[in-house]
Structure formats: structure tokens, C-alpha cells
Amino acid sequence: MADIESYESALDAIPGAHPYPRTSRYHDAEIGIHRMDDGTEVRYAKRRLLPPLPDDPEDTHAHTVAAGERPDLLAQRYFGDPGQWWRIADANPVLDPAELTGEAGQTVRVPLAGGFPRGDRRV
Numbered sequence: 001m002a003d004i005e006s007y008e009s010a011l012d013a014i015p016g017a018h019p020y021p022r023t024s025r026y027h028d029a030e031i032g033i034h035r036m037d038d039g040t041e042v043r044y045a046k047r048r049l050l051p052p053l054p055d056d057p058e059d060t061h062a063h064t065v066a067a068g069e070r071p072d073l074l075a076q077r078y079f080g081d082p083g084q085w086w087r088i089a090d091a092n093p094v095l096d097p098a099e100l101t102g103e104a105g106q107t108v109r110v111p112l113a114g115g116f117p118r119g120d121r122r123v
Contacts, residue, residue: 019043025086050090060091060109067104071097078110087111 020026030046063074071085079087089097091109100108 019045023081023083025090053091053093060111062107063110065101065104065106065108069101069104071100074101074108074110079113 019031020029026045026048029048032044032046034042034044036042061078063078071088072082074088075085076082085097088100088108088110091111092100094100
């Protein structure tokens with residue numbers, strides 16, 4: 001029997017069904033519509049609020065940074081996708097993702113593969 005694709009996965013394959021793929025940090029961002037003077041509609045992603053930092057160390061894995069590591073390499077290692085580096089950035093109090101791996105020996109929090117629970121978001 002052929003594998004049955006989930007309804008949500010099927011939606012991801014329909015152009016225009018979701019402006020951002022499920023793996024994008026903007027997937028849950030609200031989409032705004034700006035109307036130009038000529039009536040043209042321009043869609044845009046509204047500001048993305050960050051999730052709260054995890055309070056419970058069991059929600060994350062502590063990773064000690066080695067020389068030469070980068071956020072995308074950590075994402076590949078822990079999530080199997082280098083494009084998921086933003087999940088690691090969201091789990092740490094940094095403004096620039098380069099701060100995550102800028103210094104060998106520092107510890108960064110890596111969220112578990114299931115991600116963070118939904119809830120209030122931080123600005």
C-alpha cells in the first residue's frame with residue numbers, strides 16, 4: 001500500500017496555500033495585505049515574535065561549541081536541516097546568530113526536535 005500523505009503536507013505542495021513552508025520560521029507569521037493606490041494588493045509577513053526562552057533545561061540539549069562550528073552546522077547535526085539554524089537562535093538570548101558559535105567552549109541551548117510548546121511570545 002502506498003504511503004498516504006497527511007492533509008497538512010499536501011497543503012504545503014499547493015502553490016499559494018501557505019506563503020511559507022512548514023519548516024520556515026515565518027510559517028506561523030501573520031500575513032498582512034497592503035493595498036496600493038491603484039488597487040494592487042501586496043502581501044507581506046508581519047513582524048515575527050520570538051517564542052519565550054525555555055525555562056526547563058529538559059526542553060533543550062546543552063551543546064558545547066567546538067572551534068569552527070556554525071549555527072547551520074549545528075542545525076544539520078541536530079535537525080538534519082541546516083536551514084533550521086533559527087530554532088537554535090530562538091532558544092538562546094542572542095541578537096546575532098553568529099554569537100551562538102563565535103567562541104569555542106561556550107554552551108548553547110539546542111531545542112529538542114519537537115520544538116517549544118506554543119504560548120506567549122517574547123518581543
